[in-house]
Amino acid sequence: xxxxxxxxxxxxxxxxxxxxxxxxxxxxxxxxxxxxxxxxxxxxxxxxxxxxxxxxxxxxxxxxxxxxxxxxxxxxxxxxxxxxxxxxxxxxxxxxxxxxxxxxxxxxxxxxxxxxxxxxxxxxxxxxxxxxxxxxxxxxxxxxxxxxxxxxxxxxxxxxxxxxxxxxxxxxxxxxxxxxxxxxxxxxxxxxxxxxxxxxxxxxxxxxxxxxxxxxxxxxxxxxxxxxxxxxxxxxxxxxxxxxxxxxxxxxxxxxxxxxxxxxxxxxxxxxxxxxxxxxxxxxxxxxxxxxxxxxxxxxxxxxxxxxxxxxxxxxxxxxxxxxxxxxxxxxxxxxxxxxxxxxxxxxxxxxxxxxxxxxxxxxxxxxxxxxx
Numbered sequence: 611x612x613x614x615x616x617x618x619x620x621x622x623x624x625x626x627x628x629x630x631x632x633x634x635x636x637x638x639x640x641x642x643x644x645x646x647x648x649x650x651x652x653x654x655x656x657x658x659x660x661x662x663x664x665x666x667x668x669x670x671x672x673x674x675x676x677x678x679x680x681x682x683x684x685x686x687x688x689x690x691x692x693x694x695x696x697x698x699x700x701x702x703x704x705x706x707x708x709x710x711x712x713x714x715x716x717x718x719x720x721x722x723x724x725x726x727x728x729x730x731x732x733x734x735x736x737x738x739x740x741x742x743x744x745x746x747x748x749x750x751x752x753x754x755x756x757x758x759x760x761x762x763x764x765x766x767x768x769x770x771x772x773x774x775x776x777x778x779x780x781x782x783x784x785x786x787x788x789x790x791x792x793x794x795x796x797x798x799x800x801x802x803x804x805x806x807x808x809x810x811x812x813x814x815x816x817x818x819x820x821x822x823x824x825x826x827x828x829x830x831x832x833x834x835x836x837x838x839x840x841x842x843x844x845x846x847x848x849x850x851x852x853x854x855x856x857x858x859x860x861x862x863x864x865x866x867x868x869x870x871x872x873x874x875x876x877x878x879x880x881x882x883x884x885x886x887x888x889x890x891x892x893x894x895x896x897x898x899x900x901x902x903x904x905x906x907x908x909x910x911x912x913x914x915x916x917x918x919x920x921x922x923x924x925x926x927x928x929x930x931x932x933x934x935x936x937x938x939x940x941x942x943x944x945x946x947x948x949x950x951x952x953x954x955x956x957x958x959x960x961x962x963x964x965x966x967x968x969x970x971x972x973x974x975x976x977x978x979x980x981x982x983x
Contacts, residue, residue, distance in 0.1 A: 683764055685718050686728035692956070693737060693748060708738060708746045735761060785978075791819070792977030798843035800825040802851040805899035805938040806872065809960050810847060812939050817959070818973065830855060840865055845972060866972065870965035873958065874906050881907065884934045884955065885915045891929050891952055892918045895940035926951055 693708070709717075714725035729746050732738045739747045772782040797820045801807035804826045811822040823839045830836060830852065840846055840860050846867045848856045853869045860867045884890050894900050900918045907913060919926060921944040929935060935952025942950070961969065 680767070681718075681720055682724050682727045682731070683767065685714065685720060685725060686731040687760075687764065688718075689714070689728055690732055690735075690737060692958075693732070697748070704748050704750045706748045708748065710745060731761070731763070788981050789974040789977050792980050794819070794821055795844045795973060795976060796821045796823070796842060798823045798825060798839045798846050800830070800846065800848040800852055800856045802827065802849050803898045803902070804896045805894050805940040806849060806960070808895075808939040808943060809957065810849075810870070810872075812957075813960055814847065818969065820973075827852065833859075837863065844976060847969070868965070868968055868972065870969070871962035872960050873962050881911050885911055888933070889915050889917060890934040890955075891936070892916060893921060893926065893935065893937045893941045893950075894918070895921050895938060895944050899938060899940075921945060 689708075697703075708729075711722040711725040711729065714720075714728070715722040718725070729738055729740060733740050736749055736751070739749050741747060769779060769782070773779065777785075797814055799807055799811045799814065799822055801810055807824050807826055811824045814820040814822050823843065825836060825839055829839075836856075836859055840856075841863055843865060846856060846860045846865050848867065848869055849872060850869060853867070857867045857869075881890070892900065892903055894903070897920060900920070903918065904913065907916060919929075921941045929951040931951065931953075933952045934955055935950070936955040936957075937945075937950055939957065
C-alpha cells in the first residue's frame with residue numbers, strides 16, 4: 611500500500627476571505643510495489659482548513675475533508691463553563707484577559723483556528739470580547755449568574771443528528787427526557803481521600819442529578835456502615851486504590867460498581883497562567899490529597915510558588931486577599947460559613963471523559979429499564 615504524505619499547511623488567503631481547498635491527490639509511492647486503491651479517504655481537519663495532500667506517482671483518489679465542527683463545539687462549551695464558574699466564584703471579573711488561542715489549542719490538542727472559532731461562538735453569545743492583536747477578554751457587561759442554557763447551535767446539532775438517524779423530533783425528545791430524568795438514582799461514593807470523595811459527590815449531584823452518600827476512607831473499617839451505604843444505592847462510584855475492597859462488598863449485595871478515572875485537578879496551562887501573578891495557595895482537608903497535588907504539579911510548575919495548606923492545621927488568615935486560591939470541596943465543608951480567603955479558583959470537573967461516558971450510559975440504561983417495567 612502506498613505511503614500517504616501530507617504536504618503544505620494550507621493555501622494563501624486574503625484578509626477576510628475564505629479559501630477553497632487546492633486539488634487533493636493521492637498516488638502510489640515510488641517505494642511501494644502495490645498501486646494505491648481507488649476509493650474514499652477521510653481526513654479530519656479544522657474548520658476553514660485549506661489542505662494539500664500529495665503523494666508521488668500513480669492513480670489519484672477522491673479525498674473528502676471532514677470539518678471538525680463537533681470539536682469546536684466541545685471546546686466552546688468547555689470554555690463557557692469555565693468562564694461562568696470563574697465569574698460565580700469571583701476568580702474572574704468582567705474585562706479580565708483569557709488564555710490565548712494558542713494556549714487553548716495546546717490544552718485541547720486542536721489547531722489554534724479551532725480555538726479561535728470556539729471563542730467566536732462565545733463572542734456571539736456575549737460572553738467574551740475578541741480584540742485584534744490584543745487577545746480575548748471577559749465581556750464588560752458579563753456578570754456572575756446561574757448556569758446558562760445550551761446554545762441554539764448545540765441543540766440544533768443534537769436534533770439534526772437524531773433526525774438523520776431516523777428518529778422523529780417528538781419521539782427523540784420524549785426518549786431523551788426519560789433517559790436523563792426517568793427517576794432519582796442514588797449513588798454511594800467511595801474514594802481514596804476525603805477531598806476526592808466530597809468532590810465526586812458534589813459533581814454527581816450537580817452534573818448528573820444523583821442523590822449521593824459519601825463514604826470516607828476511615829469509614830471503610832466499619833463493615834456495617836459500608837454495607838448499609840452500598841445497600842441503599844443504585845450504583846457505587848469509587849476510585850482506584852479502594853476499588854477491590856468496595857467491589858467485593860457491592861458484588862455480594864448485587865450492586866453495580868463503576869471505578870472512575872479522575873482527571874488531574876490542576877490543568878497545566880491554567881496553573882501556569884495563575885502563577886504569572888505570583889504565589890498561589892491550595893487548601894485541602896486531607897494531607898493525602900496534597901501529596902497527589904504535589905506529585906502532579908511538580909512536573910509542570912515551580913512548586914516554590916505554591917503553598918499547600920490543611921484546614922485546622924495551618925493559619926489561613928495569612929493568605930493575601932487577591933492571591934489565587936484553590937479550595938477542595940472537603941475543605942469548604944470543614945470551613946462551613948467561615949470566610950475563605952484569597953481569590954477563589956473554581957473547582958474543575960473530576961471525572962475523565964471515559965468515566966463520564968460509562969456513568970451516563972449506566973444512567974440511561976437504568977432509566978430506560980425503569981420505563982419499560
